Amino acid sequence: MPGVSLVQSVVTSQNFMNDIDGQLREIIPRLRRFAVSLTRNPSSADDLVQSCLERALSSWRDKRPDGDLRAWLFSILYRQFLDAHRRSRRYARMLEFFTGRDDSQPSVERTVIAQSTLQAFDQLTTEQRALLLWVSVEGLSYKEVAEILDVPTGTVMSRLSRARQALRQLSDGEITRPSLRRLK
């Protein structure tokens, strides 16, 4: 009976979607955390997560790879962030041209007052933050990270090593002179 099989296939696809939604719901807090670490701003982070989920849901059928769902979503979100960032940087440069100011660069003030790990982390480059979050916090494998960044595993390892050194230096306060700045 065609009617019955139609009903069945609708029910099956409904279950399938519920299953996907369930998996996504579990990962959303991790996506939001990653997005905050990239944007440093909770509300634009959620915008980023939303557009990441939109992209994921609309390309699920033909793009979703077999591997870790988390890694796939991280890679979508990361690319979208880079695209948006590039656009806003272009805009910031234009603004700088007209106003003679540049708000996008961290000030010297901000550079020197890194005292906690989180503050140090916030001063790393975008890619270094992403790398450390993926590897140290989320525990992705080097291979998964290499796929996200589309570089060889060896490159991931050397970039990771640089990121670690940078974090170490910043949280060690090797370039910290807060008292000097504060007194000024």
Next chain:
Amino acid sequence: MISLPPSERDLHAYVDQQLSDADRRLVDTFLASNAEVAAQVRAWQQDAQQLRAALSGALQQPANPNLDPALIRQRLKRQSRRHLASAAVLLIAVSVGGFSGWQAREMMLISAMPPMTDALQAYRLIAQQGILPADYKVSDDGDMQGWLDRYFTQANRLPDLSAAGFKPVSGRLLSTEQGPAAMVVYEDQGGHKISFYVRPPGPKNYLLPRGSRSDGELQAEYWSGGGYNYAMVSPSDTPAAQMLKQTVQF
């Protein structure tokens, strides 16, 4: 299998627990007798540990309902319907007027194409499938004519079909290659729909003799007047179609 002394990469892989058990034991043994390297590795481990702790709070944010997958799915569906709608307008424009360029053949092609095909397509998209939303809806009194006059000043008056129980309910503007078109949908109590369609005759001023034709399940009455072409479309084999054919004088 790694070789000793471990490279810096091996040490990072050790920190990230991405070494095999055997390699891991090798590095353990090495670190036990190399205090300086061990301190370096421990510092990395501590940084990672602190980072995990510092970022764990970010997992506890209150949920944002806008990020619910089911909701996003719905939003996407609405969006794609809207995209489909603008694609449909394009489709009407293309399929009606996609022949321009070859002046010599144009007349032949236009006359080979059944008249007012766009009116039938518009009926399918708007009245039947509801893909394109209305631009204008009649509230209480019938000011549909006023809406239409804003765009088509000298066009024929909207036919009065109230005797048959049909009243204008909504209007929609469309773009065709012949120029802007408007479609007014009439509805009766039973939800049956008839459309009134008006557009310019196009650059070749292709006016139509009064005629009637059916296309699939639909029937169109068409004519020209006041510098425009018109069509009234309804499902064939319905009392409404009969009425349009026989009694309505345009």
